[in-house]
Amino acid sequence: MARWLVSIGMLVALGWTTFAAAADSVPDKKGIAFFEKRIRPVLVESCYECHSTKEGAKLKGGLAIDSREGLLQGGETGPAIVPGSPEDSLLIEAIRHDGLEMPPEKKLPEMVIADFVAWVKMGAPDPRVGGKAPAARKEIDVEAGRQFWAFQPPKAVAPPSVKDKQWSKSDVDKFVLAALEKNKLKPVADTDRRTWIRRVTLDLVGLIPTPAEIDGYVNDKSPQAAEAVVDRLLASPQFGERWGRHWLDVARFAESNGNTDNVTYPYAWRYRDYVIKSFNSDKPFDQFIREQLAGDLLPSENTKQRDDLLVATGFLALGSKPRAQNNPDFQMDVIAEQIEVATTGFMALTVACARCHDHKFDPIPTSEYYAMAGLFTSTDTLYSAGGGQGNGRQQNTGFHELNGDPNMAEARQKHSTALLELRDKRQKLTAELKRMGAVEKEKPANKNAKAKQNPKKAAKKQAAAKPEEMPPVEVKVPKDASPEEADKIKQLGEDLRHCVDEIKELQANAPPAGELAMGVRDDKKPADCQICIRGDSNNRGATVPRGVISVATIGELPKVDPKQSGRLELANWIASPNNPLTARVAANRVWQHLFGRGLVASVDNFGELGERASHPELLDQLALQFVRDGWSVKKLVRSLVLTRSYGLASSHVAKSYEADPDNIFLWRHSPHRMDSDQIRDAILAVSGQLDLETMAGSIVSKSPEEVVQQGRLNPATFSDAQVRNRSIYLPIVRNAMPEALELFDAPDPSLVIGVRDVTTVPSQSLFLMNSQFLVQHSRHFAERLLAVGDLGDSARVALAFRIALNRDPSPKESAESTEFVKRSESVIEFSEKDKEQLRVRAWAAFCQALLASAEFRYVE
Known part of the structure; x- marks a missing residue:
């Protein structure tokens, strides 16, 4: 690779256009993951009955959609999809019920249709390709499957002999x-x-x-x-920040749920800090696994260790969440995401592909998917202040409580449950009085109420409001009420007043709040899970005992304690040195981060x-x-x-x-090019603005309503140009990533990402040319250089090269750079009369050229 890939003269001539060293192709693994997660389950559930070659029935309309070739070939009316063009795809027309109608009985939900449109737009990635993918199994032979290399235990061998005896150091x-x-x-x-x-x-x-x-x-x-x-x-403490960031990519770390409302996770940062500390302390990776999958079930020596174990289970709670309202699949969708991160993250197995049918390519039957799902149906996921949306059947208070003795935590639990019951009673009493025509109106709690402007926000505020701030209800007996109805209304009104008084008293005597964390805990009534036929939560089949994946088991399958969820057994099974995958996958991830490509490229x-x-x-x-x-x-x-x-x-x-x-x-x-975090952090470091102190908490946790509005980062209250901490501490909001990270291929935090994409697109050059972030830090870099006294221009150029590029300039580069600064001064002096500022601006232009160069961004 050429040393100085961007000449100063060309930058001036072409208006600071930055030329990339090379454009790496974008792998389609994200598209395949999208297909497996969003598209295939719908095809299996809603379409295969009439359009699958494996169903044994005559194809309707001659259309087979159980392979990519079938979709491209289409049926009697032509190709079903035109990759990249949803508007020209008959499949999209049919699921929209725009002329053609598929499925005929009931139109698919709009969110599902939007997924199909997005899938076709991205080129309709589909692993079901004839001649490339293995033929699907009719019956799974687990014993035969164990012969596959990845399911065999690692074998110790002596280092090979080589011809060049002097070359090797290890x-x-x-x-x-x-x-x-x-x-x-x-x-x-x-x-x-x-x-x-x-x-x-x-x-x-x-x-x-x-x-x-x-x-x-x-x-x-x-x-x-x-x-x-x-x-x-x-x-260095920065080791944990760097390698912790690698793991956060795999753990799909984010601070919001990613659905339409994109509600924030105000305590996600605790998990981020746990990961950083774990890598800095070199926590044994098998222990790291156990803590994230079953920390709440592990013994602890003190309160601090107990809190760390609870925070670790945030690994299972951080994932994206679909909307729960009117979604019968909500529970199983959350569980599918948890199975995916646990098995793909630690073992590089796509177990979640067996949700709707036996795995098409790996020896994983659907029954074993639901055996594992039972571990998570027996688990409550704690991620929401609203509570009640855990996986299990028990309503929960939303978060783990930290830093408190067990008695106080139990008191808070009882208090919260009692408060929920009273508020529910109040709501029912009010509803009954309304039905009887005894409620004239509900007065707003204060003159600033904005329910009409934003009913969703008003409802959330009311749910969290103190009782005395909740709108009082005026109860009056209608004139046409019978004596019996009047008596009943009076009694209901009295009950309502007592209920409100009890709420106020309970609120006034609330136990002190503890610190909170996302995570999981066992359901009070763990139970095995029924198979959801074709992934349909409303179509249940046989109940399967909780367990793990047999093809990845050497020796006996672990037995689940019937009184627990089974997550501890899962954690011990994955973290066992006898598991054929776990240590291989972890070692391969480390190799990939150091050499740019895994020994197994599909990490x-x-x-x-x-x-x-x-x-x-x-x-x-x-x-x-x-x-x-x-x-x-x-x-x-x-x-x-x-x-x-x-x-x-x-x-x-x-x-x-x-x-x-x-x-x-x-x-x-x-x-290779630096990743987005490295680029931003390097710019901050070179400009002298990087704050290496650990950020306490998170920008999202401190003011979630100000930072995130309508599911997006609010530019009025957040700018990554104003944050001097390392990139790992920036707010990671799904569908709304900070610009400096998103443009340079930050990972999708809704997916397990072991290898980041590397793209070269025009928007990256525009960012380096025009963004407030780079302009601001180019100026800081210039001020840093000018603060070093008694240096000539050539010496100052050499210092800039050594700081930014870690090398000395060549004589030609030195001459061109000093000439560039002089020419910049002559151009800028027409608009800048202050000589000191003139010099700063001229050197800032030179510094921006360095920071925008390909050499700065690439690692040789």
Whole structure:
């Protein structure tokens, strides 16, 4: 890759247009996930009966929709879909009941139709492709399925012998070199020290190194110099922020539910902080798993540990939530999302695909999906102040309570239940009085009531209001009421007054509130789950005992304690060293973050449709080493970044590129663009504005109604240009991500994302040219440079290069840069008479050129 990819002169000539180094193709994994989650279940439930080749009946209209080919070929009226064009797709016309009508009995809900339109618009991604996907099984043979590589236990093997005995620094290097030699490839030379420390610093803490840190390493000639750098980075609190962010991508962390109302999660930040602390303390990954799936069921030594365990279960509560109103599938939709994050996140298995039918490609029967679903139907999910929308049958108060003794928590629980019952009684009494015509009107609680303007908001405020602030009800006996009705009205009115008095008294004597956290807890009456035939919650089949996925089990299946949900057994099963997937998947995720591509490229899918391992024996050794080292992420990271393979240059060799363009066999280090968090954090750091202090709480939790309005971030009260903390602390609101993150491919927080997309689009260049964020921080960078006294322009340019690009400029770059500053001054002086400001603006223009360059954004 060229060093200085954007010449200063070209920036001036073309109005600061930024040229990307390369446009990486966008993988369709998000589209496939969308299909599996939103489209396939509807097709199975509503369409297969008449249009499936596997149903045994004659196809109606000659249309088969159980394969992509069938949809493209269509039936008697033509192709069912035109990928990318919903308006030209007969399928969309039919489900809209616009001429054609499908399904004929009842039109699909508008939200489902919108999903189909979005799916066709994105190109109708569909894994059901003939000749590419394996044929669907008629009957699942679990024992045969266990022969698949991912379901076999990792095998210990000796490092392979290699021809070049001097090259390797570790066993990892021997596995890499053996594959290179087998494929007649040669590794490039080692990278230089400046490039290596920039690379390792960005990989481990997500920040670019300072000039002092670079000089310290470059000038350290001891054999342990690299080890000292790595140990310093691993001990830095920024390590947990960087690697915690990786896990938050997988955990689909967000601070809102993502549906039409997009209600905020005011306590989601506690889970974020738990993750950061876990990586900084190098918590054993198996313990990390157990805490997130069943922390509420684990023993604790003190109140603080107990609180941490409860917060950890927020992992299961953070997901996007469909609207509960008039949605019979709400409970099972939430459970499907929990199964997906637990199995895909920890084991890279797409178990959720077995919700409507036996898994088409992996040996996972529908019965085992519902065995796992039973673990979560026996669990209450605590995520809403409104309560009552947990998975289980018991109404809940909405959140875990922290920092309190159990007796006080129990008192708050009883108080909340009593208050809900009294308010329900009040509502019923009022409704009965209204029915009898005894309520003339309900006076507003105060003159600022705005129910007519915003009835939803008014209802929410009323539900949370103190009793004395709730609108009083005037009860009067109608003139035409009979004596019996009059007596009844008087009694109801008296009951209502007593009820209101009780509410006021209960509210006045409320126990002190504790700190709150999202999470889960066992339902009071755990029970097994019935199969939902074709995923339809209203069409129930046989009840299946709670359990786990048998094909991923070595030895006996765990037995669920009938008095508990079974989440503890699930957690122990996944976190077991005998689980064939968990350690492999974790090690592969670490490898991917350091080398740019997993040993299994499909990091979220180790099943039949996933990629095969490029270095299967190496992956097994890493998994076994990970377990031997106590499931330590830091030890695994340390061992990998100190390999020779990690330290290769990113040099382009035409012959090697022709043979291995995707660098599968690691003949060089793959250059890549920083992710959105790194770009923003690097700009803040270079400008001298980055605040490395941990943010207390969250912007969303402090003022949710001000930050999020109508489901979007409110630009009047929030601007990421005003936030100096690291990007991990920015508000992550579904469907409303901060611009600086969204433009550079921040992950969709509604999906499990192990690998972020990397795109190159014009809007990114426009952001770098015109955004308030970059203009503001370019000025701060200029002020930082000018604050260093007694420097000539050439020396100041060199300092800017060292801060932003971690290298010295070439003589040509130095000359061009100083000339650019002078020319900028001559242009700006027509509008700026203040000489000091003139100089700041000229240097800010130069700084923006550096920050907008491709070299700044790319890691070699």
